[in-house]
Amino acid sequence: xxxxxxxxxxxxxxxxxxxxxxxxxxxxxxxxxxxxxxxxxxxxxxxxxxxxxxxxxxxxxxxxxxxxxxxxxxxxxxxxxxxxxxxxxxxxxxxxxxxxxxxxxxxxxxxxxxxxxxxxxxxxxxxxxxxxxxxxxxxxxxxxxxxxxxxxxxxxxxxxxxxxxxxxxxxxxxxxxxxxxxxxxxxxxxxxxxxxxxxxxxxxxxxxxxxxxxxxxxxxxxxxxxxxxxxxxxxxxxxxxxxxxxxxxxxxxxxxxxxxxxxxxxxxxxxxxxxxxxxxxxxxxxxxxxxxxxxxxxxxxxxxxxxxxxxxxxxxxxxxxxxxxxxxxxxxxxxxxxxxxxxxxxxxxxxxxx
Numbered sequence: 175x176x177x178x179x180x181x182x183x184x185x186x187x188x189x190x191x192x193x194x195x196x197x198x199x200x201x202x203x204x205x206x207x208x209x210x211x212x213x214x215x216x217x218x219x220x221x222x223x224x225x226x227x228x229x230x231x232x233x234x235x236x237x238x239x240x241x242x243x244x245x246x247x248x249x250x251x252x253x254x255x256x257x258x259x260x261x262x263x264x265x266x267x268x269x270x271x272x273x274x275x276x277x278x279x280x281x282x283x284x285x286x287x288x289x290x291x292x293x294x295x296x297x298x299x300x301x302x303x304x305x306x307x308x309x310x311x312x313x314x315x316x317x318x319x320x321x322x323x324x325x326x327x328x329x330x331x332x333x334x335x336x337x338x339x340x341x342x343x344x345x346x347x348x349x350x351x352x353x354x355x356x357x358x359x360x361x362x363x364x365x366x367x368x369x370x371x372x373x374x375x376x377x378x379x380x381x382x383x384x385x386x387x388x389x390x391x392x393x394x395x396x397x398x399x400x401x402x403x404x405x406x407x408x409x410x411x412x413x414x415x416x417x418x419x420x421x422x423x424x425x426x427x428x429x430x431x432x433x434x435x436x437x438x439x440x441x442x443x444x445x446x447x448x449x450x451x452x453x454x455x456x457x458x459x460x461x462x463x464x465x466x467x468x469x470x471x472x473x474x475x476x477x478x479x480x481x482x483x484x485x486x487x488x489x490x491x492x493x494x495x496x497x498x499x500x501x502x503x504x505x506x507x508x509x510x511x512x513x514x515x516x517x518x519x520x521x522x523x524x525x526x527x528x
Contacts (some may be wrong), residue, residue, distance in 0.1 A: 182511045182518075183490045187356075187439070187466060187504035190387040195431070196424045203423035208234070208415035215419030219426045223393045226429075227378055228369030231401035232393045234422055235413050238355045239268045241379035241394040242318075243275060244407045248377060248400055249316035249349035252277030257298055257348075258318040259285040261325035264353055275411075279312055287462065288323025289331055292338035299346060316349040321371060322356040325494075327459075328443075328467030330360045333370065340374035350374060355381040355392070359465040362436045376400060382425035385439060385466060386432045387505035391425040432505065439466040439503040442512040446501065449516030455523050466503040472523065473497065480522065489518040 183189050192200070206212035216234050224232040235241050242264050250256055256272060258264055260282035264272065272278040281298060283290040295317060300306070317339065323329045343350050352375040354360075354368070361368045372378045377396040382388035394404055408414070447463040450456045450470060458470035472480045477493035484491060492500045503512065 181485075181488055181490050182507065182515050184501040184503065184507065184515065185490050185492050187384040187502045190383075190505045192389045192424055193387065193505070196388065196427050199423045199427040200420050203419040205417035205419035208418040209409075213415070213417065213419040213422065215426065216415070216422040219422045219429070220393065222426065222429060223380060224395055226368050227372040227380070227395045228367075229372060229378065229395040230398040232395040233401050233404050233408060234391060234393050234415070234418065234425070235408060236390060236392070238263075238353070238379055238381045238384075238392040239271065240408070240411055240413055241392045242268065242351070242353055243271045244394055244404050244411065245351040245377040245379060245396075246272055246278055246316065246318075247276050247407050248396075248403055249351060250276070250278050251315070253279070253312060254315040255279045255281050255312045256316045256318055257281050257283055257295060257314060259283050259288050259290055259320060259323070261285070261288055261323075262318060262320050262353065263324050263355065264318055264320070266325065281314070285323075285326070287329040288320055288326030289329060289335060290339065291335065292342040295339050295342040295346075314346065314348060316351055317343040318351045318353060319375075320353040320355075322360045322465050322467070324356070324467065325469075327462050327469040328356070328359065328465035329462065330364055330464055331371070333366065336371070336374060350376050352378040354378045356384055356465065358433050359385055359436055359440070362433065363440055363464050377404075382428050385436050385504060386425075386428035388421075388425040388428035390421040435505075436466070438509075439505070439507070440464070442466075442503040442507055442509055443468050443501075445509065446503070446512045446515055449513070450519050453516075453520050453523055456519065468501045468503075469494065470499055470501075471495075471497045472499060474523065483522045483525070484518055487518045487522060489515050 204214045208216045220232040283294045321331045382391040447460045455474045
């Protein structure tokens with residue numbers, strides 16, 4: 175349990191509660207009808223996030239899934255192919271939307287911790303030959319990258335690798351989309367700017383309701399032409415906001431005030447990883463914990479039983495594989511909570527060994 179007796183919730187950085195300052199900003203927000211482009215707070219949020227990412231324009235949407243799926247639709251048509259890592263959020267956690275909504279086929283790349291190479295991208299293309307009619311195959315239209323990578327344990331793409339895969343994609347005429355839901359974490363941990371990471375891409379999605387702690391919202395960023403096209407698909411998917419400035423104000427406050435504090439989450443993640451690495455029966459690669467996500471394995475019992483036992487003691491985590499567990503640090507988790515979480519893991523595993 176935390177110091178106040180509440181549950182230490184490490185399921186995700188989406189479980190945060192809005193701070194008093196966020197609530198105040200939302201209560202005072204200037205609003206208008208966003209469907210007409212008249213909400214001043216939405217417009218300011220879009221201008222600000224586009225500026226941070228070094229892009230021309232941005233579009234505020236309710237969720238990261240909507241942002242990613244609109245990006246796919248911008249870059250590809252029904253029957254086309256999108257390339258992405260086999261463990262990408264866009265394939266594992268978006269409800270099969272690419273196929274269900276757009277008829278887009280996803281071709282999976284065998285990345286390591288979510289990071290693949292230019293050679294992996296190149297190998298996706300057949301060698302052209304006049305004996306092989308081009309109309310028999312599905313055209314590959316877009317390459318998608320996730321940074322940081324969720325299933326990869328919050329892995330950050332090296333810039334050299336990012337540039338290499340984008341160069342191969344450009345050689346083949348592909349569109350490039352970055353799922354940057356946790357791009358803020360990548361920037362803080364690496365010392366690079368969000369614009370550095372965004373530069374190779376045509377479109378970028380970013381999330382305000384994960385590490386930044388806003389209650390709602392993501393954005394899709396790109397050229398003015400692409401974002402203008404994106405607004406049609408936002409409407410088509412039911413994303414036509416009205417007085418959306420109320421929630422945009424929370425996102426804007428989080429964007430301006432909570433990016434640098436992500437260092438605290440990264441520090442707590444490292445503290446937790448080091449602590450559990452010393453517990454018999456736990457396997458965690460501490461050198462991979464660079465941001466706020468920790469993925470580890472417990473050897474002596476199924477992950478489902480383990481997380482249930484932790485939950486009974488005041489620590490909430492998610493099972494991911496038969497013995498794999500995910501924990502995520504965020505705005506509502508203190509250093510004391512991270513230390514207490516280690517103690518709960520130790521106690522649960524000690525009890526299971528009796």
